[in-house]
Amino acid sequence: MAEFAAVAAVSQLFPALPLAKPLALAASDPLAAAQRLLDAGKIEEAAADLRRITAADPRNERAYVLLGRACAQAGNPAQALAAFREALRLNPADTYTRMLADILAQRPVPDVPGQEGKAGEKGGRRSVSRLEKAALAEREAFLAGQGRVSPGTGPFRLVIDAGHGGPDTGGVAASGLREKDVTLDLALQAARDIQEADAGVAVFLTRMSDIPLSQAARAACADLYAADLFLSLHAPFVDDAAVSGTFFFSRPKGGEETAVARAVAAFENRLAGAGPGFPRAGHHGLEAALLRDDMAGRYAGQGARYAAWLGKSLKAGPFAGKGGVAAAGLSLFRAVDAPAVLTAMGFLSNPADAAVLADAARRKDLAGTGARAVLEAIDAVRGMPPL
Numbered sequence: 001m002a003e004f005a006a007v008a009a010v011s012q013l014f015p016a017l018p019l020a021k022p023l024a025l026a027a028s029d030p031l032a033a034a035q036r037l038l039d040a041g042k043i044e045e046a047a048a049d050l051r052r053i054t055a056a057d058p059r060n061e062r063a064y065v066l067l068g069r070a071c072a073q074a075g076n077p078a079q080a081l082a083a084f085r086e087a088l089r090l091n092p093a094d095t096y097t098r099m100l101a102d103i104l105a106q107r108p109v110p111d112v113p114g115q116e117g118k119a120g121e122k123g124g125r126r127s128v129s130r131l132e133k134a135a136l137a138e139r140e141a142f143l144a145g146q147g148r149v150s151p152g153t154g155p156f157r158l159v160i161d162a163g164h165g166g167p168d169t170g171g172v173a174a175s176g177l178r179e180k181d182v183t184l185d186l187a188l189q190a191a192r193d194i195q196e197a198d199a200g201v202a203v204f205l206t207r208m209s210d211i212p213l214s215q216a217a218r219a220a221c222a223d224l225y226a227a228d229l230f231l232s233l234h235a236p237f238v239d240d241a242a243v244s245g246t247f248f249f250s251r252p253k254g255g256e257e258t259a260v261a262r263a264v265a266a267f268e269n270r271l272a273g274a275g276p277g278f279p280r281a282g283h284h285g286l287e288a289a290l291l292r293d294d295m296a297g298r299y300a301g302q303g304a305r306y307a308a309w310l311g312k313s314l315k316a317g318p319f320a321g322k323g324g325v326a327a328a329g330l331s332l333f334r335a336v337d338a339p340a341v342l343t344a345m346g347f348l349s350n351p352a353d354a355a356v357l358a359d360a361a362r363r364k365d366l367a368g369t370g371a372r373a374v375l376e377a378i379d380a381v382r383g384m385p386p387l
């Protein structure tokens, strides 16, 4: 959805700009009608239209791609995956759809020799940490509740991104606690809490297990699920061990960066650039640069509103009263076509924070208070006119 909206915005600015082939839909194209339904949140109607189109024209690759998106937004990952796989069978060169399919399949991580596992572990099998086991249990619970989101009623679409994953461990505390495990556990628990609150918020996760995701793949999740808010969870490791608490970062225009924001951006940007790269199909050269700047600018104000409300709403939990709200030059904000907030849920570089994050009960408390703050912020901001 965001992809099409973005192209429309650029074509208004530069009418002569040639658009990438897969996105150029004529008004008479039945796919354009389905796309409009999808944009309007009429997901079930869009899916029904697209099923008719694919039945009549089984080689219509774009119809399968749109059907996959409709199914993903309706909370049917298995049907979405089947549609994307059909599109890939018709056009194996569509790398963007391949990425979306990989995200939905939550492709397991191949063990990367030398990058994971401690000395003394026997080769072959990677040991599963206690946090990972807890995360797997949470994943099952989350999946069990996934069917309760009623499609077509226009729920708020929240994408929660568990930072890092796979060979990218993120920060590692002195105790050995890894950021990628902490973020996954917090994301799964917060997602479940938000779903259970039944507040008209549909939650989607970028990852539900220990898989590697590039920044482009995380951004694709915002696109795939038509995110109203993209919330990326982290527990960074910065040089200053005194930095502690919960921080919410966004990229408001002209926002002033604090020392903490600069340290977090330096840490996260370095790791974001290290992941495996996926090209964004259909976005090339000048067009891509224009799109990125246009979208990043459009969503900056809304992202800053969410960050401010999240900061205001987080009143309890293990880090209550510690932390803040700040502007940060995070590369994620240019990649994601949606209002985005990156949060530091404590710092693994701070021994006291790391001890909180290592404790299952206090982590649950942190996820729960975080979930309540998210619901409060959504409630406050969702009705405001865009900036």
Ligand SMILES: [Zn+2]
Pocket: 163, 164, 170, 171, 179, 233, 234, 235, 236, 268
């Ligand atoms: Zn991180």
